[in-house]
Amino acid sequence: MPGLMRQLRGLGGCANPIRLDGHRTEHAVNTTTGEIGPIVAHVTAADLPAGHLLVRCNNRRTTRCASCAETYRRDTYQLIMAGLEGGKGTPADVATHPRVFATFTAPGFGPVHNRPSSGRCRCGVQHAADAPELGTPLDPETYDYEAAVLWNAHASKIWARFSIYLRREVAKRAGLTQREFADHARVSFGKVAEYQKRGAIHFHAVIRLDGPSGSDAPPPHWATTNLLADAIRAATKAAHVDGPVVDGRAHSFAFGR
Ligand SMILES: [Zn+2]
Ligand SMILES: [Zn+2]
Known part of the structure; x- marks a missing residue:
């Protein structure tokens, strides 16, 4: 024993x-x-x-392993908090840098059973918090499963595209070329991918503007939270990735609203 x-x-x-x-x-x-x-x-x-x-299985899903999923959730929390407030090797000065906590969701693939904060689900039922039907399609016949599955497969590519565009959008707003940008500032990310109830991947991210060498360097004078938030919105809209053609249908992927 x-x-x-x-x-x-x-x-x-x-x-x-x-x-x-x-x-x-x-x-x-x-x-x-x-x-x-x-x-x-x-x-x-x-x-x-x-x-x-x-x-350890290190599964992130509570239904598979409550313990490993909880460990992941807490690690994620610490990682995100360090990006916002410092700690775990990140200097506390980052709390003074312009930073945004943003959530990037998938687009809609058809209505699903949910628990809106005001009122009932579109199906007319007030679902319990642990109702198994939550996140499942209202109409499985019309739900776009194909796009939903492919979106998950392309989520990391959309994110990669977004991060390239974001640097571009920030540089543009600062009146810098992309080449000059690296000498003035750095865009830092801390991001985690999670599954929504409907099974779609979404991202939570801390996006921060640092000085050229990173979290230990003060950001330039033009770096404001508004500028960063504005650039994030523009880059999110611009980030598109072409997917495969399936049965004559050409897929293209972008973030949801
Ligand atoms: Zn486990
Ligand atoms: Zn419902």
Whole structure:
């Protein structure tokens, strides 16, 4: 039991650990010559108390693993907070830099069951917070599943396009060429991708204007939150990515409103 307890403790409550088979051998290495020396440790997975080497599943979805999803959620919170207030290696001065916390959603693919803050779902029902129908289409016959699936597959490309356009839009508003821009300021991002109830990926991001060397450098005088927010809106509108042609239908992807 003590051996098994030790093994389980390292999983931090993961409900669905990955079971690894095999073995691991560690050798001493002479750091000067690079010569590989004698064996210093050897682990065979089958000899471990659980019969396998267990590692956390690190799934982000509560329905798959409540513990790992919660760890991810808290890590994400710390990451975003550090981008806003400093901490975790980011200087506290970033709190004085122009910064925006923005959410980037997917476009609509058809109405889904939801819980609007005012009133009822479009289906006429006031759904409970944990109702399984939340996020599912009102009309599965007309819901654009194809675009919904492809949007997720293209979400990171749309984001990449957005980040290029954002630098361009900020530089334009500062009256700088893109080449000059790097000598004056840097656009810093902290972003996380999450699934909405309807299964569409959305992004939360802290976007900050720093000095040319990053978070430790004061931003230039023209850098304001309004300028940044305005540039974010323009770059969001401009970010389009062409998708595949499926059964004669050409897909094109952009962020939702
Ligand atoms: Zn887990
Ligand atoms: Zn409904």
